[in-house]
Amino acid sequence: MYPASFEYVAVDSAEEAIDSLAEHGDREVTLLAGGHSLLPMMKSGLASPEVVVDLGGVDALSGIERGDDATRINAMTEYAAVADDEGLWSDNPVVPEAAAAIGDVQVRNVGTVGGNVAHSDPAADLPAAMLAADATIHALGPDGEREIPAADFFQAMFTTALADGELLTAIDVPHLGSDDxxxxxxxxxxxxxxxxxxxxxxxxxxxxxxxxxxxxxxxxxxxxxxxxxxxxxxxxxxxxxxxxxxxxxxxxxxxxxxxxxxxxxxxxxxxxxxxxxxxxxxxxxxxxxxxxxxxxxxx
Amino acid sequence: MASEPNAESVFGSSVERREDVGLLTGDAEFTDDKLQDAAHVAILRSQFAHATIEEIDVSAAEERDGVLAVYTGADVEESGVPNDIPTAWMLPGLVTPQYRIMATDKVRHTGDALAAVVAEDRYAAYDALDDVDVTYDRLEAVTRPDEAVESDVTVHEEAPDNVAFDFELGDADAVDEAFEAADHVASVDLEQPRIIPNAVEPRAAAASYDPSSDELTVWMTSQNPHLHRVLMSTATLGHPEHKLRIVAPEVGGGFGSKIYHYPDEAITAWCAKQLGGSVKWQATRTQSYATDCHGRDHVTEAELALDSDGTIRGLRVETHAGLGAHLSQFATATPSYLYATILSSEYAIPAIHCRVIGAFTNTTPVDAYRGAGRAEGIYVTERIVDVAARELDLDPVEVRRTNLIPPEEFPYETAVALVYDSGEYEEAMDRALELIDYEGVRERQEKLREGGRYLGVGVANFVESAGLSPSKAAGELGAQAGGWEAGVVRFHPSGTVSVAVGTADQGQGHRTTLAQVAAAELGVPVDDVEVVEGDTDEVPQGMGTYGSRSGPVGGGAVAQSGRKVVEKARSIAAHKLEASEDDVEFDDGTFHVVGAPDRSISIQELAYAAYLGHDIPDEMEPGLEATSYYDPENFTFPFGTHAAVVEVDPDTGEVEFHRYVAVDDCGEQINPMIVEGQVHGGIAQGIGAALSEAANYDDNGTLVSGSMNEYALPRSDSLPEYETDSTVTPSPHNPIGVKGVGESATIGATPAVVNAVVDALEPFGVDHLDMPLTDETVWTAIDGGER
Amino acid sequence: MTTDTHEITLTVNGTTRELRVEPRTLLIHALRDELGYTGPKVGCETTLCGACTVHVDGKPVKSCTMLAVQADGADVTTVEGLGEADELHPLQTAFQEEHGLQCGYCTPGMLLTALSLLEDEPDPTRAEIREALEGNLCRCTGYQNIVDAVETAAARMNAAEGAD
CATH class of the missing domain: 3.30.390.50 (CO dehydrogenase flavoprotein, C-terminal domain)
Known part of the structure; x- marks a missing residue:
């Protein structure tokens, strides 16, 4: 019920987050998105990071941007925002339908798409949807940005293609055709x-x-x-x-x-x-x- | 100034609950809302289910910032307190090992307490637990009662075979004869898994000690503050009873789990005394799962002898009941007298014999959970009746009907030591069958089966023995507590009324219903009555709330005191009206002289006169109040019929409700709204037990369903809409005719639902499935049937 | 390890409060132990019971699964902000009328989740109400009267809306 103590770092940008991960790389450091995977683990003692880097203040990581061929879901977008997004329901409903299936309304209001996908919990709902959608995952690390196809992203329980010190910044969900x-x-x-x-x-x-x-x-x-x-x-x-x-x-x-x-x-x-x-x-x-x-x- | 009387009778009307406003606004205070500035206690639990303790090193924990003290079981022993939580019901040959509030040399389940940290805040207290270093020598564990009695593992040295008791009830020879004479014998092996009660408020205690006066006050999640007081005074802490105050503030559900004296409140109060100040403790949910007494845990073989027309000749039951690692207060009574005595259900069964072997295991103690004993017993009988009916190719409802005890047979003495007070069983059963359209459902079932859809209908009757009593009879059977309840009714000079009663609410709405009882007896407006419960300083004595007793026994005590008050007031009225007492009638709060309605005076006016004392009969003491210790002459026996229609999805094993009907008879209803609420909640818990709830241990004695992540509780979107109705058969011996309703629906719902699911699975050759009937359990049964 | 504390600002039920918390302090404990808002309750540690539900910036969240520092600067509504004893919110009135509570421990969370539902969907079906409340555990009522209460409150709030 009671998380162990940790050092708390609030950041304003993705770059700052990457720097912070690097700076504390010699300690157990973790990113905090919505916290709905991390905090339960910290409360049960399964996780006790020494440093927590809070992405909550990074406005640029939040929100849904509709492009011509794909919709970008920024990492800190809550499940509820995805589940309620009419554009996504129209352009590729597999993702909002999975987001709507997560937990309950309180969880959907706080849990984030990036946090969920980056956690690779075997029983989470979004990973299969990202695979079916053929989504592209954007990562930012010390060496810059890279794109990872969803098909290459989920590797094992709680293990993804993200490298240490890398941050998932956004996911592009391709639009379906009218007959799809x-x-x-x-x-x-x-x-x-x-x-x-x-x-x-x-x-x-x-x-x-x-x-x-x-x-x-x-x-x-x-x-x-x-x-x-x-x-x-x-x-x-x-x-x-x-x-x-x-x-x-x-x-x-x-x-x-x-x-x-x-x-x-x-x-x-x-x-x-x-x-x-x-x-x-x-x-x-x-x-x-x-x-x-x-x-x-x-x- | 008293307010105007109610136009209609307050007894029997759905008065809104006076408890609600505080609860709805957040103003109401639960235990953890008390003593906001107190230090916090965290309790270290055993890491293993069974181990000897080599050493406990608390030095590192003591060094941490914010830590005020760290204590172990050795410290408790050294303090010289009695330190032995007792059981409250003795059985012949019962083994009663010491149950220390903190373990010293051995741990026997993963909830056993080993050390307590007191720190400035919750977080610091839990941090320090990690620094308590315990050296264990692990032992093998045993978790099932039927395996425990055969096992080499010994939980307590005093019971080498792990048998705490071996209990028998009924006439074994008569049963043998019945079985020989009968046309048919049906048998079923069944298990009733452990239930975790899951009151949404975790158990908690907040204790404050004043060294100068030696007064100790403990706010706690209690269903019976006076029992907690006497146990903490005599059995665990040795604190003088008259200097110990137990207060149960708002209590967030109990369902049995908050009856018992647990180590935790004793540890908390002991810490407050050690430190000479205020400390508080609240269980985390993980701790609740590991330490709140679980329910059920029965492994049973049952046989029913009947004639080919369905007439039941005899019932034979043998049960291994898990008691867990320690004997909790009603752990022995629940699987013995509360279980074996109810096996007759609503039926005239000439011969019944039941043997129960109570076994220690390396698990959380087991004790009464809503329906306690009665739920387990009714489940056995209602399940085996269905099994037998199918074997005889009879309609299970007709087998029930054939054997119902008819109304003219009451009071009816069963073959298992109870005398049922009253019952109109067929009326309630027929009402339920009519509501659910039993014949129609059977027709639909047949049609749907042709199309590969599997509908099932389940019916269960039940009787419940409510309000554990009377004291003398219970005492002869081994009870270490009485079956009475105390109620005080006190007029104030202004005409308003305070009632104090020894029951203790956890959501039942006693402050509303018991005010209704008093208001009806006294003929005063219900708003002029205040009810106090749950505080040993405010209530003279009490037995608390469990076993559906607060209505029949608590209500009986209030009614009896109300009647005493009315009689005293009648004497004063006669005196003032210059009439003979025999000529003074009491009606709706007013005394008047027979034949002279204008010569009248209200009881509320008389209250003032009683306290003035100027103009009351000679020899009479002033004042207008009465105290009663109402000791019922018998249990009350609520009953009813529950019926469920379900559909099973053969692809997944999912069970979907089509209908749920409950007809309950709890005698007179003080407040029908609250009665219905109790029925709803009971159904939900009964369905939970039937379909999803079970606490499971692995071979090491680790509770694998250790959190809400694994233990499936019913939720708003998993439960059906309930259709409820009632019949009213008053208890002839209860002062207000009530029978109690707290547990009924839990008892009826579980067998109704299991019967329905097994009925749906008939085409797959399934004649019984053990609970919980999870989707996978059902699917596996179907899959097995198809192969 | 560090015991550094952070200064945060929470606006609770319209009142702005500044407090110092450890980073690990959960919002529920900041509200209950530091600020004295004991309406929200702790019922589990697995984000499943919903007794701790409060609104953060207008949305229901489980305050046991949010750090107080994450809520820095937020508007928080607890049950204490819903209605007073002498001026109950229609939901509170309906819960009393329909007997939608027994022990009352889950009720503060239940009310705040229900409030959010009615803000989003003023006229929900019973199935929608049941789905919306799936994250709030009640062990006493069997839920049916809670569903009734939300329906009743919705009807009354819609009628009041129409009358305006």
Whole structure:
């Protein structure tokens, strides 16, 4: 309940944050965004950083900027702002739908997109959505800026492609075409609200044909992962093929050794693997239903 | 000046709660809102479930900034206090090891206290806990009661086989004969997992000691301040009872968990005495999970003998009940007398035998949780009736109907030592069946099954023995406390009234309902009555709030005192009206002479006369007040029927509610709004137990469902809308006809929901599932059935 | 390790207060222990019970999962700022009328979450109310009367709005 003492550094800019991380690099230093991953860990004693660098005062890291081809979500944007963003719902609903599925309203008002994605909690909702959206993650470090495709970003439980001393500054979410569709569905833990399984889908269509598909899951594995066999089954398939969602979803664990599926007090690996198929099917059905319904039409 | 009388009777009306405004504005004070400037206590808990203690080094902790003192169990021993938390119910052969407020040489579960830090603020106190260095020698742990009695692990030396008691009730020979004679025997093995009570307010204590007067005041989260006082005085601290004041301010839920005397308030008060000042402590939620007494923890084998028409001949039950690492106050009574005695449920069962083996384990102590004992017993009976009905291809409702105790049989003596006071069981059951459209649901179920949808309907009847009493009978059975309640009714000279009563509210609204009881007895406006509870300085004595007793027993005490006051006032009225007492009638607050309605005087006017003492009968003392120790002649027996309609999603195992109907009969209702509120909350907790709640330990004795992250509590979006109704069968022996309602719905809801889910799973060949019926449990059962 | 303290400013229920806190001090403890606003409660440490819910800059947050220094400069509303005993907010009145509280420990947080819902959605459905309150645990009421209370308050606030 009571975090251990730490040195507190408030910064005004991303550059200052990078400098601060470097300056305290010889100590256990961590960035504070919304704090909804960090503070619970500090309260339970799982984390006791010596230095906390608070990004709360960095106005430039906050807000949603709509571009022509993509929408930029700056790192310190709260989940609620994403969940309520009409432009994102129109341009790529997988991300706001996942943001809306996080926790409860109080959590969504404080937790941040950057903090969530950079934490790579296996049961968080946004990572799968970022994979399905084919988002691009912007990082700033001592050597300057770089871009990391979401597909390369999530590496393991609580481990990402971010290097020590690097800061996630923004995420670009590409816009879908008018014939494309997306969905995020989730089976929440009845206790914690985190995802036992969450599946994100983006379908790009050409007429009745599925031209491209990105399907990713969180909750099931030690980090969010693309479900490549599902994607393979979908691409080239027809929207009119009523058996396609079930057939494709049935391949959700084809590439996965069973021991890789999480097994804990919340759910066994057998159940999670099964849920993964069920929720993949539901996500696919939802997305297919949305094709052409205008909910994600550009403009 | 008294306000105007109410037009309609205040007893039985949904008066808004006087508690609410303070709670809604944040003005109301809970324990942790008290003593804002006090030092803070943090308590170190054992890291292991079972270990001997080699050494505890507190020197580094003592050195830290802000730390005022660090104490261990050795310091407590050296202070010479009695230091032994007792159990409050003795059973034959019961083993009662010492339960120290801080462990000295051995720890027996992960909640055992090892050291206490007092520091200037909360953060500093918890910081210092990290610097207390404990050297443990780990021992193997045992966590399940059925395994404990076979285990090489010994929790207490005094009980080498871990058996605290071996209890029997009922006629075993009669049961054997019944089983031989019956057409059919159904059996079921079932477990009732541990429940963590989860009052939203964590337990807390704030203590203030004045060395010059030796007066010790403890504000604490208590369901029974007087019991806490007598236990702290005689059993743990040895502080003189007359110099010890226990106050339960606002208490944020209890559900049983705040009945008991825990080490923590004793440690807090002891620290205040050591330091000669004020200290406070509040459990973190993690500590609450590890130390608040858990509920249930039963492993049971049950058999039911019946004829092929569904007539029940006999019931045989054997249960291993987990008691945890120490005997809490009602730990022994709950799985014995509160459990075995209720196994008859609403049915005329000629022969019942129950054996209960109470076992020590390396787990959090187990004690009464809402429904205590009765919930576990009713669950066994209502579950096995469904199992048997399916085996006999009978409708479970019809099996119930066949065996209901008919109204003309009351008072009805069961085969397990209770005499039920009154009941109209079939009326309540039929009302519930009608509300839920039982026949219609069965038809829908059949149709939906054809389309691959799985609807289930579950019905459960229940009886509850409420208001643990009477004192003499309880004493003969081993109780170390009485079953009475104290109530004072005192008129003030101006005509307003103060009531003091020994029950203690944790959200039930006693200050409202007991004011209604007094107002109705005295015929005064309810706003002219104030109720005081929860303070040993303000209330003469009391037994507290648990076992659905505050309405029937607390209310009985208030009513009895009210009647004594009315009788004294009648004498004064007769004197003043110059009439014989027999000719003076009392109606709605006014005495008048029979046949001469204009010769009248109100009781509120008489109060002034009583305190003036100028014009009262000779030989009469002035004043107008009365104290009663109401000791009921029997339990009261609320009852009812709950019914649930659920649908199971075969893809995920999810259980969705279609309907939830509850028909409760708690006798007369003092305040129907509050009765309904109690039913709602009870249903929610009963559903939680059925579907999601369980405290699980790993083999090392670590509580793996150790926080709200793992322990699934019902939430606003996971519960159904409840449809409630009631019947009213007054208790014939209770002064105000009430039976109590605090626990009923918890008792009824759990078997109704489990019966519904198992009914839905019939096509998959599932005849029983152990709680909690999580999505995965249900899915696994379906998956197994399909294979 | 450092025991440095930071000076922060919080405007609580319209009153600006300056205080010194350790960086690690949680907002709930700053409010309760330092400033004496004991309306918000501590019920868990896992950001799940919602008893500590207050509004920060107009939005409900769990004050046990925010450092006081993070709230520096913010407007904070606790239940003490919702309504007085003699002038209750319509939500408070409705909670009393509908028996939407028993022990009352969760109630301050529940009210502030409900208030935010009605600010965003003046006419919510019962399902929307239940979803909005998913982050506030109540162990006493079974929630149904709380949902009733929010519905009642919404209707009354809308009627008052219409009358203006």
């Amino acid at each position: 569709a997306a969905a995020y569905v989730k089976k929440a833990s009845p206790s914690s609200g985190y995802a036992l399984v969450g599946v994100a889908v983006v379908l790009e269509t050409d007429g009745e044909e599925i031209a491209d598909a990105r399907v990713a899951a969180n909750g099931a594995f030690d980090h969010a992962m693309a479900l490549e066999p599902v994607e393979e089954e979908l691409v080239g398939g027809s929207l009119d093929d009523e058996s396609l969602p079930e057939r494709a979803a049935g391949r959700a664990t084809d590439d996965v050794e069973s021991y890789l599926v999480l097994d804990d007090e919340q759910a066994s690996s057998e159940y999670r693997a099964h849920l993964l198929e069920v929720y993949a099917e539901r996500a696919l059905e939802t997305a297919i239903d949305r094709v052409g319904d205008g909910s994600n039409a550009d403009g």
